[in-house]
Amino acid sequence: MEVSIPLVVILGAVAYVAWRYMGLRVWHAVICLLFGFFLGATSAAPEIRRLVAAIVEWFSAGQP
DSSP states (O other): OOOOOOHHHHHHHHHHHHHHSSOOOHHHHHHHHHHHHTTTTHHHHHHHHHHHHHHHHHHHTTTO
């Protein structure tokens, strides 16, 4: 699955809203970023990619 720019923009917007209005600290974001980076290098990464692809496909199938 290729991560499209709109998905990256949506995730960036969610991160900004969490930082701005929900009290997300910079170090929280750094920890989450590092966690995602290292999780992507594990054997669980292909399954996570398949799960995200299935969710995106499910959401896009509901639109005309």
